[in-house]
Amino acid sequence: MPVVAVEMEKINMFQGSLQDRILIRERYGAYSDAVFRQDVDAWLANYSEEGVWEIHGKAHRGKTELRAKWESLWAMLDKMAFFTEIGAIAIEGDSASARSYCREIVSLKNGQIMKVVGFYEDELIRRNDNWRFSKRHYTPLLNESAPATA
Numbered sequence: 001m002p003v004v005a006v007e008m009e010k011i012n013m014f015q016g017s018l019q020d021r022i023l024i025r026e027r028y029g030a031y032s033d034a035v036f037r038q039d040v041d042a043w044l045a046n047y048s049e050e051g052v053w054e055i056h057g058k059a060h061r062g063k064t065e066l067r068a069k070w071e072s073l074w075a076m077l078d079k080m081a082f083f084t085e086i087g088a089i090a091i092e093g094d095s096a097s098a099r100s101y102c103r104e105i106v107s108l109k110n111g112q113i114m115k116v117v118g119f120y121e122d123e124l125i126r127r128n129d130n131w132r133f134s135k136r137h138y139t140p141l142l143n144e145s146a147p148a149t150a
Contacts, residue, residue: 020091051132052135096123099122120136121139
């Protein structure tokens with residue numbers, strides 16, 4: 001398994017009101033749930049209108065691009081388990097920074113199984129008392145793949 005050495009943004013562990021941190025944690029839960037259920041509309045609801053998802057070296061901006069990237073990924077995927085652990089949340093007014101770790105177990109349509117560990121450096125904004133991702137930057141840390149089944 002290759003290991004990627006990275007320096008993660010230094011966010012103090014947890015800052016801000018407990019209520020806001022709970023709402024942000026619920027946003028992460030909703031995101032993971034949407035991935036498990038393969039529900040693109042529920043997944044998109046986690047992003048602000050101008051939200052950015054940086055993955056595989058490319059930034060996808062706005063819900064139209066986000067939807068297109070989701071659809072291109074899911075064209076290869078059969079199922080995905082997506083687990084999130086939050087490492088830090090720092091809230092300042094209507095903005096927040098967060099760091100989270102994810103474990104992905106992916107079943108590809110060709111029968112291959114991939115197990116990936118990565119982390120997200122996130123920015124969130126509050127609008128109408130709802131927190132949404134304004135930017136998610138994904139970095140893979142570990143990738144373990146099994147050969148396709150016969």
